[in-house]
Amino acid sequence: MNCGFVALIGRPNVGKSTLMNHLLKQKISITSRKPQTTRHRITGINTTDAGQIIYVDTPGMHGDGKRALNHYLNKTADTTMLGVDVIVWLIDGLFWHEYDDIIFKKLEQAGLPVILAVNKFDKIKDKDDILAFIATAQHRYPFEHLIPISALKGNNLEQLESLIIKLLPEGDLIYDAEQITDRSERFLCAEIIREKLTRRLGDELPYESTVEIGLYQEKPGLTKIYAVIWVERMTQKNIVVGKQGEMLKNIGTDARMDIEKLIGQKVYLQLWVKVKKGWSNNERALQSLGFNDM
Numbered sequence: 001m002n003c004g005f006v007a008l009i010g011r012p013n014v015g016k017s018t019l020m021n022h023l024l025k026q027k028i029s030i031t032s033r034k035p036q037t038t039r040h041r042i043t044g045i046n047t048t049d050a051g052q053i054i055y056v057d058t059p060g061m062h063g064d065g066k067r068a069l070n071h072y073l074n075k076t077a078d079t080t081m082l083g084v085d086v087i088v089w090l091i092d093g094l095f096w097h098e099y100d101d102i103i104f105k106k107l108e109q110a111g112l113p114v115i116l117a118v119n120k121f122d123k124i125k126d127k128d129d130i131l132a133f134i135a136t137a138q139h140r141y142p143f144e145h146l147i148p149i150s151a152l153k154g155n156n157l158e159q160l161e162s163l164i165i166k167l168l169p170e171g172d173l174i175y176d177a178e179q180i181t182d183r184s185e186r187f188l189c190a191e192i193i194r195e196k197l198t199r200r201l202g203d204e205l206p207y208e209s210t211v212e213i214g215l216y217q218e219k220p221g222l223t224k225i226y227a228v229i230w231v232e233r234m235t236q237k238n239i240v241v242g243k244q245g246e247m248l249k250n251i252g253t254d255a256r257m258d259i260e261k262l263i264g265q266k267v268y269l270q271l272w273v274k275v276k277k278g279w280s281n282n283e284r285a286l287q288s289l290g291f292n293d294m
């Protein structure tokens, strides 16, 4: 059988998390309409009769790395490409973006087999356009394969997986066949809370916010979780807490229900919102919030 590591790369909002969730048939990576929601690398594992694919989901790559957080995301995208066997580059629609030039450069440096997956195929009205686009794409880079997919509707995903498997090296299973992620439940809980924040607040959610799990205590029948939502300004805190704490309460209830499903037992979840000025622009503060924990 063939087993190995696959980096899923692409701009923010192209559908990386949606694809990952569909491929793994479980909710691991968070999805939202707001760009740049994936901040941590998440490994998803899919074992079939043909082999084992270990996905590495990267943060979107950004054109400008001025602020520390963007710089960090860029670096992560680079390191994710190291140590993988195949790269799947996800793009959205049939046109190139100015940032794609950066990706072409990174691909050349990596020198690995690349599959170009054109996502959101369901939104493309004239299917002939895809043939023309594929021809231009082949001029730009020697892609191993080009494939239109719809991560949302699940179209062509089996074909994508079989193309990936064929490009992986032959070998034994790297992880147990039942394992679907190497991330801790603690980490997944923080991701769930962040997803609920995004869903409830939409565009109002400050980009500079993050979730830190302070306490994670498992007891028979009940898991206690204390989490802090960090924001940069008092005004942002007020938005997250809402009138008479209503917003925070709703976010907590949404998150608790999903966490209970994830870990299969009752959860007591306590959320706090705290202000830490300038954290997203400060490398040291980022590290203290676990952003170097890769």
Ligand SMILES: Nc1nc2c(ncn2[C@@H]2O[C@H](COP(=O)(O)OP(=O)(O)OP(=O)(O)O)[C@@H](O)[C@H]2O)c(=O)[nH]1
Residues within 6 Å of the ligand: 010, 011, 012, 013, 014, 015, 016, 017, 018, 019, 030, 031, 032, 033, 034, 035, 036, 037, 038, 039, 058, 059, 060, 119, 120, 121, 122, 123, 149, 150, 151, 152, 153
């Ligand atoms: N129509 C359509 N929408 C899609 C498809 N795949 C993803 N989307 C939507 O695109 C939006 C972004 O998807 P995500 O999966 O969060 O994107 P991402 O690449 O993980 O984004 P970041 O976390 O910002 O890096 C969501 O609203 C998805 O529902 C698709 O195949 N078709």
